[in-house]
Amino acid sequence: MSKQSIERFEENSKNKLSDQAHHVFDEAISLEKVGQNRFKGRAHPAYENMVGPFGGVTAAVLLQSVLQHPDCIGDPIALTVNYASPVALADFEIESHAVKTNRSTQHWMISLIQEGEVVASATAVIAKRRDTWSTHEAQPPKDVPAPESIQRMSPEGRFTWFGRYDIRVIDADSAVLDEVERDHSETSVWMRDYPPRPIDFLSLTGLCDVFFPRIFIRRRKRVPIGTVSMTIYFHADRDSLLKQSDQYVLGTARANRFRNGFFDQSAEVWSRDGELLATTHQIVYYKE
């Protein structure tokens, strides 16, 4: 898509993004059922990343194929997405099927296919929850300034998908790329869709991949990277997400080890009122 057509697209979007039905995110994850376990979609230029679309929206559309599948028995508990090769900005098919349905859990295998090749695969666990003893163990980061007191990171000069999010970095210093190595990569950010969209399991999935690559933060420089595999555990249920509406969520991420081409990242996503909505982990390829 040319720069002009992106601008046109953005201009059009602004006018029709006030209700969720027309949010660009919903366009990007919309699927057409073309067979019992088969859906057709298209990588959306509004979420373009370095090569192909932003990984978070790919994860969301893979989950979408489960959530809108007639066999789906509940809400997502776990999602693992493996990014096998770059998704082309073109049509794709998704094949998703329930490999096993139990009383309260259901296991899915999902493939995203372009030109006859699997470019991303995923597994998902769906569950019917029931009331049990429950408690938080992790605690949200302390003394975090309100999102309104921090400027939105400018999407100017960045990949297109950046414009689809409102990202407010709490430690501005963590976004400096002066090539002076830091001693850790833990950062926190406020984030939500842009324009705001009420959060659901699908947009939460996208938000789980918004974190900057930990290696950029640790080394304060850009190196070629690509997420290889991402896992999300959904702790929120439908009601707690509904309650959030389109408020900012708070993400905190860190790496555990960078080693010969791969590093991991673990992150938590909190609601503004301190509920742990999701924990998410990924392993990322890096060069140099």
Next chain:
Amino acid sequence: MSKQSIERFEENSKNKLSDQAHHVFDEAISLEKVGQNRFKGRAHPAYENMVGPFGGVTAAVLLQSVLQHPDCIGDPIALTVNYASPVALADFEIESHAVKTNRSTQHWMISLIQEGEVVASATAVIAKRRDTWSTHEAQPPKDVPAPESIQRMSPEGRFTWFGRYDIRVIDADSAVLDEVERDHSETSVWMRDYPPRPIDFLSLTGLCDVFFPRIFIRRRKRVPIGTVSMTIYFHADRDSLLKQSDQYVLGTARANRFRNGFFDQSAEVWSRDGELLATTHQIVYYKE
């Protein structure tokens, strides 16, 4: 398998477990190739758990089907195992195929099948590593007493698989089940195969599932549980594992949230000399 035959089995095992080739773990994860992408194995009674075999050995045999596959191009980076239903203590087939092979990474999908049904599914990422800038970020727990100064947890009266591990709980209090709730579930344990076996990617996979369910520790009582999905990121490469030989590894695990039937667990597995060998995450079903 009857109690007598387990005892006979254990008696026989003792006599032939001094070299790795005959370690019971290797018996438990041995597969026979029966097709291009198909292997035949059998759930091993020596790793019996509450229902079916210990999940760690199931994860290991799923990974085994990749590592011994002629198409495999390197060492594991990521493994996600979804436990769809209990594995019966019987024969099984594993179907594993490389869905995509890139220059330095390779993506696999794997199914464990019994009686025509998928009882566990997995995805794995294999990689060829190369030398890059590398560093640790996570730090091992401090002031941990040597494993030799702690008693091995007795496998008496526990599930059979317990006897296959030498587990030394650092905070003995964490193993007390007096039903007085604790305010956190973080614990550390020394662990290795029993009898000792030089660690490799397969036994490291098993060790990643040795941690007690966090809910037992938090609530200090047993409730029905079952791991639904487990992910492992391998930070160690072949050389660093070889260097470890059969030494103890140190595991630290914690939960982030327990909520209406599911809790998560995040853990690190360290070598005795402070190298982060793996990070591992799981989501676990619980009742009550």
